[in-house]
Amino acid sequence: MAHSPIRFGIIGCAEIARKVSRAILLAPNATLSAVASRSLHKAVDFAKSNGFPPEAKIYGSYESLLDDPDIDAVYMPLPTTLHLKWAVLIAQKKKHLLMEKPVALNVAEFDEIVRACEENGVQIMDGTMWMHHPRTTKWRSFYKISSALVNSCFTFFTDPDFLKNNIRVKPDLDALGAIGSVGWYAIMSILWAADYELPKTVTALRGAVLNEAGVILDCGASLQWEDGIKATFHCSFLTSLTMNITATGTHGTLHLTDFVIPYQEQEASYTASTKPGFNELVTGWEPLPSEHTVTVDMPQEVCMVREFATLVQNIKKKGAKPDMKWPTISRKTQLVLDAVKASIEKGFEPVEIVN
Amino acid sequence: MAHSPIRFGIIGCAEIARKVSRAILLAPNATLSAVASRSLHKAVDFAKSNGFPPEAKIYGSYESLLDDPDIDAVYMPLPTTLHLKWAVLIAQKKKHLLMEKPVALNVAEFDEIVRACEENGVQIMDGTMWMHHPRTTKWRSFYKISSALVNSCFTFFTDPDFLKNNIRVKPDLDALGAIGSVGWYAIMSILWAADYELPKTVTALRGAVLNEAGVILDCGASLQWEDGIKATFHCSFLTSLTMNITATGTHGTLHLTDFVIPYQEQEASYTASTKPGFNELVTGWEPLPSEHTVTVDMPQEVCMVREFATLVQNIKKKGAKPDMKWPTISRKTQLVLDAVKASIEKGFEPVEIVN
Incomplete structure (x- = not known):
């Protein structure tokens, strides 16, 4: 029934x-x-x-x-x-x-x-x-070979009106600014690639941009795990729409350039290299990376x-x-997001994640 | 004549x-x-x-x-x-x-x-x-719209024999290890995207891996310019062959995943977004990024x-x-490379670039 x-x-x-x-x-x-x-x-x-x-x-x-x-x-x-x-x-x-x-x-x-x-x-x-896209599930099977080094970013460019009036720059509304709005995705994508193991240490990257009210408009961080996994991410309201994840392991690499919102609703692609190398004279790659397309029944x-x-x-x-x-x-x-904020507040000192 | x-x-x-x-x-x-x-x-x-x-x-x-x-x-x-x-x-x-x-x-x-x-x-x-590939020259024309945020990496996976015996891990031979062998390219690609302006500050990322002789096997850094440009890079002998540059500006983004050695000798591609955005319901991108292929007369x-x-x-x-x-x-x-090394030696403190 x-x-x-x-x-x-x-x-x-x-x-x-x-x-x-x-x-x-x-x-x-x-x-x-x-x-x-x-x-x-x-x-x-x-x-x-x-x-x-x-x-x-x-x-x-x-x-x-x-x-x-x-x-x-x-x-x-x-x-x-x-x-x-x-x-x-x-x-x-x-x-x-x-x-x-x-x-x-x-x-x-x-x-x-x-x-x-x-x-x-x-x-x-x-x-x-x-997280619910069939591509994410499919691509997931790669994490074991591709989680040693992860870079993720989500940025989009906003106009002066947004930067003055949008709820996402207001401390009494979406107080987490760019890290809440877009950094959230980048952080979750890194955790996803690390099979949801939490990093040990989070260090915000110098050069974070906050508005007068202290809301983050642009920031990044470097994350480290106890077993040697490393990641960086960047989020911003100040640069052109970009959403990447590159996850590299010992034996493979994954590239997505539209991980949060696929370019098109009907299908989504990713590029994967498995045991990539060069040809004999190092004038090209062997094997070439392969592009995979996942057709979507449901958005x-x-x-x-x-x-x-x-x-x-x-x-x-x-x-x-x-x-x-x-x-x-x-x-x-949210724990990682909090740690990035804390690191910015501490002048870009490393912050330990305590679960 | x-x-x-x-x-x-x-x-x-x-x-x-x-x-x-x-x-x-x-x-x-x-x-x-x-x-x-x-x-x-x-x-x-x-x-x-x-x-x-x-x-x-x-x-x-x-x-x-x-x-x-x-x-x-x-x-x-x-x-x-x-x-x-x-x-x-x-x-x-x-x-x-x-x-x-x-x-x-x-x-x-x-x-x-x-x-x-x-x-x-x-x-x-x-x-x-x-630097001499026709793609590099062509792609160059984008730098004005794409140099606010740059991420670059070059890594390749090496076996235990390499890590023990290769000249690139020996302090009396290629003493700069991974940052000399592959980080060099990542650093130059960032300078290229920044129109060869030097960064003001370089901060190595925590988690650098050095061998017993002090040769770098894996490291990364965050770079900042006085006018707000930011970049990160990563280089490694410890993760799968990967070479990316993503350069994002206010109005455009460039992606290359084979910038040092193109996948194939005869042609090389790059993906560019110009003023990218979403469709009305935010279920896809408009316009879609475009892929450009440059045919090569000469390697x-x-x-x-x-x-x-x-x-x-x-x-x-x-x-x-x-x-x-x-x-x-x-x-x-070389100046930036030296600064990354100095930052690692100083426990990941920022190092000012003095030209």
Whole structure:
């Protein structure tokens, strides 16, 4: 017997909620049941322009959506500074929680959120879409040969208006700035390549750029593991859209230049070298790296919603415990992010990761 | 009237000399006139197996080749610790000098070599081949939009025998280890992307690996410029063959994954994004990056020999002064390399570049 679909409510009408609304509509085990905004008018508009079904409910406050007994799960695309308050409330209202990243202002806040979810038996997952792309799973099998040295970056160029007015540069909204907005992905990609082992030491790179309010606009860091793995990453609002990961091991190398958002929705590629070398006169490579293309049945954000909804179905219908894999990865990402911030604050001194 | 070709002698029969012998044979303005080894037998074998013309001379000592009045220029593929002695002698013998990289153990030694070349009116150039590839020139036009953030790496995996016995891990031979052997290229690629402006500060990344004799096997560094340009690089004998440069600016990004030795000799590619962004729902990129292929008339090492021989012809036949462009780039590369080494020795503290 097929399980009935998980009924989603969305609190907040951020840009990213448009993409996730579509994903909920497309996911086979999810339905779009409600949207709430502090402005009812805004919620009405959002539902209308994002294909909500006619029976979907529109709320003029987040609280009223959370009190709706016909909502199973809440997608929360709110600014980072609001995460603790609303995530805890969502859990207390026994709603499962799909939340935007970065998950919190710091790991202590995230631990409070996770505790509330555990106490209330609800699933929590963050909205890092690329982790659910079939390419990521496929490419994963390479990590054993490609995790000695990792470089990752995610940057995009913003205009003066963004740098003055966007919520992502405001200390009272998305207070983590570029490291929360884009560095999050780079850090998680490194952890992914390191099979989720935490680094021992994190050292921010000199030259970080902060705005007058102390929000990070551009930074990087060098990470070291006890067993010799090393990584660097860079994130920025100040340079052109770029998202790379290069993972190099003893016997192979992987290259992706669109790891967070693939160039195209229908398919995604990666380049892999296995035991690469040179020809006899060192005038070319033997073997040549190979390019692999993964065809996509479902966009990555749909895969994410489906995965989340499956976990919720397992809890609702099969009495399963909430899955801890995803929040564990979120927490490790936040730990490293916190360490980079701490290293910047300490004048680029190394910071030990204490789990 | 066509100038007569430049007559090359080679001192030392290193592996790399095979590739350069072929390049001298293929270059339109160069001829392979002599080879010297400390072992006459080795020189005979080398000449035989590398297509030397029958009239080429074979010498059992470097000195005798340098005394040959029918040699215009010497290609010197000797270990780094021997560069100062032999490069100065080559200049004193009024031979033009094409030398392997790294150019010296440190910039003070290189300055002595350059001074000897200047005093004797001979051309000096280092053997960094990729700088002469037509792709490099073409791609160059991008630097203004792509030089805010640069990441470069060159690594290759070596076996236990290499790590024990190869000249590149020996303090009395190629004493600069991985940073001389492969880091040289990564550093020069960063300078290239920065239009040869020197960074202000160089900080080695924690986690450098040195052997018992203190030779670098694996290291990286973070570089900063006064005007906000930033770069990182990594070099290693301990991870799989990888050679990337990603240069990101405000309005564009360049990717190369084979910048030192192109995958194939006949053509070489690069990927460029100009003003990249996302589509409306952020489910793909618009515009997509474009891949550019440069067809090659001559392998890059032949372009290098041709360029060097042209400069020598200009001196010999037109009374031109030795060109200082190439040794200036070599010197800047060595300066940065020295700073990375100094930073490692100082426990990863930042080192200011003083030109």
